[in-house]
Structures are given as C-alpha cells and as structure tokens.
Amino acid sequence: MILAQDGVNVAQNVGFGIIAAVMIVAALCVVTTRNVVHAALWLVIVLAGVAAQYVLAAAEFVAISQVLVYVGAVMVLFLFGIMLTRAQIGREQGLNNRGWALGIPVALLLLGVLCFAVIDAFEDTTLPAENEISSAGGIAENPTAIADNMLSPYLVPFLALSFVLLAAAIGAIVLARKD
C-alpha cells in the first residue's frame, strides 16, 4: 500500500485524505457543472483545500498568501468576469465544445503518465515530520527564510515580477476601458 506506511502521523494522513477527496470532487464539479457561478463557487472549495494542504506541508506563509490572493482577489475577479459577460445567472447550454468528450481520454492518458512517473521516481520518499522540520532549520522559521531568499538570491525575479504585475494592471485597465 503506497498511500500509508508504518510510523507516520496518522492524523496528518487522515486529514490529507479527507481534504484531497473533497478537492478532487470539487475540481470535477468545476469542469463538469452546467452553471458558471456554481463552477466559481466549487473553485473556491478547491483553492481553500489547496491552502489547507499547504498548512499540512508546513508552508503557512504560502497558505495565507493563497487565501488572500486566490480566495480573496482572484475569485472576486472571476465573479465580476462572469457577471459582466453573462446576463443570465443560472443553467445554460453550450458551455462545452462539440468535441468535449475527446478531452476525457486525453486527460486520463496524461494522468496515467504522470502517476507512473511520480510513483516510479518517489515511491519510497517520505516527507519529514513536524518535529524533524523544526530541528532541521531552514524551512522551520518560514517567513524569515522566505524573505531572506526572496530578497537576496531571487531578487531579480522579484523585481521582474513587480514589473509584470504593474504591466498587467495597466494592461487590464487599458483593455477593459470603455471609449
């Protein structure tokens, strides 16, 4: 059995399993529901589940950023987009392409290849438990280490990202402006 092994934190594994099951169901609903607003709300569940998984993976700062940026800002943007481009709120026809069923074999094939590669490469790799992390250093003092990394070795991508965000904000205003 690859999904559990001896000597691991049972509560962590059970929590992971429950959150993962909820996330997969919600993600399937995002791509299959017939209602655009419902798809956005299912997406909120997936994104919040990802944030919970980050907490389980000892990435609290990334989890908080996920909640702030995705669940807060991006979802509001999506709902604005839906409401500005669709007058009707409710079930609607024609959300899928004509050849949409072709996506199922493609996705299953991709999933098979990915699962094979992942299991082949990382079958026996265990993640360090919480108490081992705190003694190992580095990842333990999370926000400090992230700040040290972001502002010294990764400073150039950080500045580039600032320009990307500025350009995207100005570009979005220019595109969406009415005149």
Added chain:
Amino acid sequence: MLAVNFLLLGAVLFSIGVFGVLARRNAVMVLMSVELILNAVNLNLVAFALMHGNVDGHVFALYVIAVAAAEVGVGLGLVLLVYRNRRSIALDELSEMKG
C-alpha cells in the same frame, strides 16, 4: 507522510484542469481550469520544498501565485473586450485568424 500523496494529488488536479481547458467553450471557464493547473503545480512545489527542507519551493510558489493573479487580470480584460465586440465569449466562434 509520503511524498507521493502530494504529488499524486497534484497530478490529478492537473489532469482535471487539462480536461477543463480542452472541453470548455466558455472563456471564463477555461481561465478557471487554468487556475486548477497552476494550483496543481504550486502543490508540487511546496511538497518538493518540504522534501528537500529548504524554502526555495515556497518562493517559487509565491511567484507563481503572483503571476497567476496577473494572468487572471489580463485574461478577464481580454474576455471582456471580446464580449463587448461580439456579444459572446464562445471560444470556437473566434475563428477570424483561421487559415
């Protein structure tokens, strides 16, 4: 906790996102599926950071979050522009550049 748990969850989310991009006709729904794909990648980055015990993966994940926010902003601006010009955001109707 095994590393494959996180990586397999990422693989499943990625495949669902790819299916959404291929199957959906509504541009906003395609953007939502792209968000699923980006989150799958972020989950893998955070799992690798935990596996190797340093925070480089967290930094990458934060950068991906920022780029995704920019992408959604520009993407929805484009969708809005298309809707204003054509009264529809069905992607298969945008075929002017077809050879």
